[in-house]
Amino acid sequence: MKKSVLLLGAGIAIVAASCSKNDTIESLPAPEVTIENMLSQNSVAQEDTLIFKVKASQGSTFSWAVDGKDAGIADSIFKFYSDALGSHTITVSASRNERKTSAQTNVTVYGKYKYGTFILNEGNMTSDNGSLIFISPNGAITEDAYFKVNGTKLGNVTQDLFIRQNKMYIISQNGNKNAEGTAFANDGLLVVANAETLKKEASYNSELATLSWPTHIAVLNDENLIIRDNAGLYRFNSNTKELTYIKGSRSAAKLTMAVSNNKIFAAAGSKVYVIEQNKDSITYALDMKANVSGVVKASDGNIWISTVGSPAKISKINFRDYSLIKANDITTGSVSAGSGATPGITAKGDTLYFSGAGTKIYRHIFSMGTTEFMVDAKTMVENAGIVYNNIAVHPITGEVYxxxxxxxxxxxxxxxxxxxxxxxxxxxxxxxxxxxxxPAGIFFTYSFN
Structure with missing residues (x-):
């Protein structure tokens, strides 16, 4: 505020005041500003986008920053995407009349492959290595995802994968040789990758050289990687690189294993073997009295088992004491696993699906004991000649792949x-x-939670 004095007669002084530009600006209110999250999401996968909109007093101008760095965006809409994992702070500043107000929000970026669906490809055993397809929750497909991340290939004839504590374990039948014994350039028999980014963390070849055509893997911890091959089951300690045969496991079938209550359940003819950590022999052999075609973890932690006897059955087994909870006869359709290496049944809650490794899909409601025919894929999908490995139901959406x-x-x-x-x-x-x-199998990341 500037003041001046005017001298008048009779000794009277009048003080006049005038306001400067700065005084006028300071008397105006600062702009109000908030950030609106247009998608209502506080986390996002790498390469995906979150959209934010600023709400501010009329006449404001904007600037956006990420982690304190100017994003070079002056629009009211900001599209955020990042390859950098972890927490990020998004700030918007609104300016008006040379006064500025800011608002901020926090978002988390997780790996592109943390949530979604994987299709594991065997490849051609004489001329091609295995590969990995990824389908994101919004339906975007990434082919040969592992190679795109690492620049190297998975082993020859990849057969199975397992996810535990942000690590993905991928086992192959031939490793770095093809079916004819010719050396192949790839990352070997067992590959361990970050489950969010697919970046390779470890690979094993010579340590597993005694295995004969390994097909499946299930993991309890770093000291207990259970691998199935033609001779049975082995316990591999990834810290010491020690491979130990599990006594009594010779008949272990070429089928996906289930993990529940820190135990592994593996089909073996008419039996289901139970394997516990740090043990070199099977803990229990559950006799199902008919050939087992599938062993799957139920949503409540118990175990679904399908058998192809006469009649075929779907049974639910208590994971603690291996007692039978209930068994339903299946007289419509087939629960056979066929010639594939994946279970003849797939489950979401109380609902199970099976196709007998064919194109006709059936649905069984276990609590009701009912089975119904759903569709023959040939009527809806062109060139659906052969089903290669079995169907799988998405544990969240209930869709069948x-x-x-x-x-x-x-x-x-x-x-x-x-x-x-x-x-x-x-x-x-x-x-x-x-x-x-x-395709060796369909794997949902949500199934490993």
């Missing part, structure tokens, strides 16, 4: 990943064409 080939020979190049939705009739949610190379 099926991998089909037009046929063998060069016809394997014509293929489909088909996703069926049965929530309201029968619908084909999505169909990805010509992406697979002899």
């Amino acid at each position: 099926m991998n089909t080939l037009k046929g063998f020979g060069l016809n394997y190049l014509v293929n489909n990943i088909s996703i069926f939705n049965f929530s309201n009739g029968v619908a084909l949610s999505a169909n990805y064409q010509n992406s697979t190379k002899f």
Whole structure:
């Protein structure tokens, strides 16, 4: 405030005041500003986008920053994406009349591959290595994802994968040699990668050289990687690199193993073996009285078991004492695993699906004991000639995934990943064409939580 004095007659002085520009600005209110999260998400995968909008007093101008660095955006809309994992602070500043107010929000970026669906490809055993397809929750497909991250290939004839504590374990049949014994450039028999980013963390070849065509893996901890091969089950300690045969496991079947209550359940003919950590022999052999075609963890921690006797059955087994909770006869459709290496059944809650390794899908409601035919994939999917390994139900959406080939020979190049939705009739949610190379299985990240 500037003041001046005017002298008048009779000794009277009048003080006049005038306001400067700064005084006028300081008397105006600062702009109000808030950030609106347009997608209502505080976390996002690498390469995906979150959208923010600033709400501020009329006449304001804006600037955005991420972690204190100017983002170079002056618009009211800010699209955030980042490859850097972890927490990030987004700040917007609104300016008006040379006064500035800021607002901020925090977001978390997680690995691109943390949530979604993986299709593991065997590849061609004589000319090609294994590979990994990823389908994000919004349906975007990434082919050969492991190679795109690492610049190297998975082993020859990859067969199975398992996720535990942010690590992905991928086992292959031939490792760094093809079926004819010719050396192949790849990352070997067992590859361990970060489950969020797919960045390779370790690989094992010579340590597992005594294995004969390994096919499946299940993990309890770093000291207990359970691997199945033609001779049975082995315990591999990834810290000491020691491989130990588990006595009594010779008949272990070429089928996915289930993990519950820190135990592994493995099919073996008419039995289901129970393997516990740090033990060199099986803990228990549950006799199902008929050939086991699938062992799957139930959502309550118990174990689903399918058998192909007469009649076929789906049984639920207590994971603590291995007692039978209930068994249902299956007289419609088939729960056979076929010639594949994945279970003949797949489950979401009380609902199970099976196809007998064929194109006809059936649904069984266990609590009601009812089975119904849902669809023949051939009526909705072109070139669905052969189902390669079994169907799998998404544990969140309830959609059923099926991998089909037009046929063998060069016809394997014509293929489909088909996703069926049965929530309201029968619908084909999505169909990805010509992406697979002899798909070994369908794996949902949510199944390993």
